[in-house]
Amino acid sequence: MIRSLAIILTFQLVGEITSRGLGLPLPGPVVGLIAMVAAFILRPDLAQAIRPTATGLLSHLSLFFVPAGVGIVAHWDLLREQGLGLAAALTGSTVLAIAAGAWAFTAVARLTGSEERAALRDQGRE
Template identity: 50%
Template structure:
């Protein structure tokens, strides 16, 4: 229920102020702030989060449908899309590695 409330808040703000940011992204940002302020809420959300994560593969179905719906675009802009995906993936992996390293250093100093 909590996740849906934050999504509703995000959708309401996005549509009310005609923002170019998707409502669920806004809701997720507010949810992150909520979890930072109320850390014990994470324990209450954990079963729902585990359920969503266990069925994460279902979220790729709409992406697959979108790709097949735009095959002509993939043919004309496929190389550019491949380059953008490659670069963004490399950047994501590098940032994740840097964050992991930083968190690892912080937590090892505490021990």
């Protein structure tokens, strides 16, 4: 387990160093995650080696929300002042993200011809 955690944290560290060193607009952990996925594609045995640890971390993912809850309590006054604006921004961005996802799904379905096959199947011609 220690080895697996060291591998995961090493990828995060490499991502952080790369992101800051190259001035990338991506957070370091995202860069590290991309590097880790690439490493797993190149070396599937590495993915198998950290699978039990990753599964254990994911099963306790709710524990990672505790620091966020502490942050909310620590900045309660700011949330009271700016809460309405934050709520509007979160609601608006969520609606826009869902709409963009639906639009992208529809566009891909049109490009791949999935809509025509579904229509033919519904009419009993396929």
